[in-house]
Amino acid sequence: MLVGEAPGRDEDQQGRPFVGRAGKLLESCLSSIGLSRESVYITNVIKCRPPGNRRPKSKEITACRPYLLEEIKLARPLAILLMGSSAAYALLGKRSVVSLRKKEFAVQGVPAMVTFHPAAILRNPALRSSFMEDLLAISKLMSTKDTRN
Ligand code: URA
Secondary structure (H helix, E strand, C coil): CEEECCCCHHHHHHCCCCCCHHHHHHHHHHHHCCCCHHHCCEEECCCCCCHHHCCCCHHHHHHHHHHHHHHHHHHCCCCEEEECHHHHHHHHCCCCHHHHCCCCEEECCEEEEEECCHHHHHHCHHHHHHHHHHHHHHHHHHHHCCCCC
């Protein structure tokens, strides 16, 4: 399961997460480690586009959190990758992606890790290799820790 921040304009129009530029980048990263978009569950913390595409406020994240927790319950993911500080804040209560990376957490009993948001990679392509490292780490975790039995 991959968790982003909030829909952008493209996502709001189509009603699907990560269908714009950040989504294309995400798909290309997934495909480079042999994962298709269809093999992962992609969602956002916030379910509608914040006014002016601003970053969601903490109280908005808190308001949407129960929906995300319910999604996790229903999707029963093998592992969760929190992409960006809003996703980290929603499920871990902390925002600093840099200090949360490379650590293993548990969210409702599901192994979870934190990485950069794909939009951050669009702004700073040097982050792509770190994102790929994190994607590989979570896919390893996913294959070694099947907590669903
Ligand atoms: N950024 C997000 O966090 N989510 C999307 O769906 C698209 C861009």
